[in-house]
Amino acid sequence: MNFTSFIGQAQTAIDGKGRTSFPRDFRRQLSAADGNEFVVTRGPDQTLRLFVLSEYEKFMADLDQRSDRRQTDLVRRGLCATFVELDGQNRILLPKILLEYAGLKDEVLYVQASGKTLELWNPDRFNAKYGLQTNEAMAAFDAAFYGEGLTEGPDGKR
Template sequence: MNFTSFIGQAQTAIDGKGRSSFPREFRRQLTAAEGSEFVVTRGPDRTLRLFTLPEYEKFMADLDSRSDRRQADLVRRGLCPAFVELDGQNRILLPKILLEYAGLKGEVLYVQASGKTLELWNPERFNAEYGLQTNESVAAFDAAFYGEGLTEGPSAAK
């Protein structure tokens, strides 16, 4: 497989040392060139962002090209980036400061973001924000999904 973006979600445990198994579903989507080294940073909404090294370089180049230097500097200083790599058991060690920022204890939900970037969420917070657990949330999802003409929806059959 040679995807340009990650596909899927996966939930894994975080052990007492802050290590999390990097999900097999995502390992299978990495190319040899992307390797087993990543950068993890603070992300929006009290999440973490896990970038492959090429994606991190793209992100930093985009940040450097912003016309609002003050805003770019604010983001750069707030990222708290850390280099992480898969160990022999396909785990990554998430720094304590980042675990605390994202409220991650016991479990982490890996969610696709843009390109070869993942968001790491507290599973309860993700489900509260995006879970399709009520009729209203399902209706809102359907309206957003079908409303942009991305696919044929119920109104197309009329």
């Protein structure tokens, strides 16, 4: 498989040292060029972002293109970017400061973002925001899904 974007979600445990298994499904989606080295940063909504190195370089280049230098500097300083790599047991070590920021204790939910980037969520926080646990949430999802003409709606029309 040679994906240009990650696909899927996976939940794994976090041990007492802050290590978490990098999910097998996502490891299978890595190319040889992606390697086993990543950058983890703070993300929006009290999440973490896990970038393959090439995606992190693209992100930083896009950030540098912003016209508002103050905003760019604020984001750069707030990222708390950390280099991580898979150990021999396919785990990554998440820094304590980032674990605290994202409210990650026992488990982490890996969620696809854009390209070869993942969001790392507190599972409860993710489910509260995106869990489709009410009829209103399901209706909003259906409207968003069918609203852009991505697929046929329930009536068989685009």
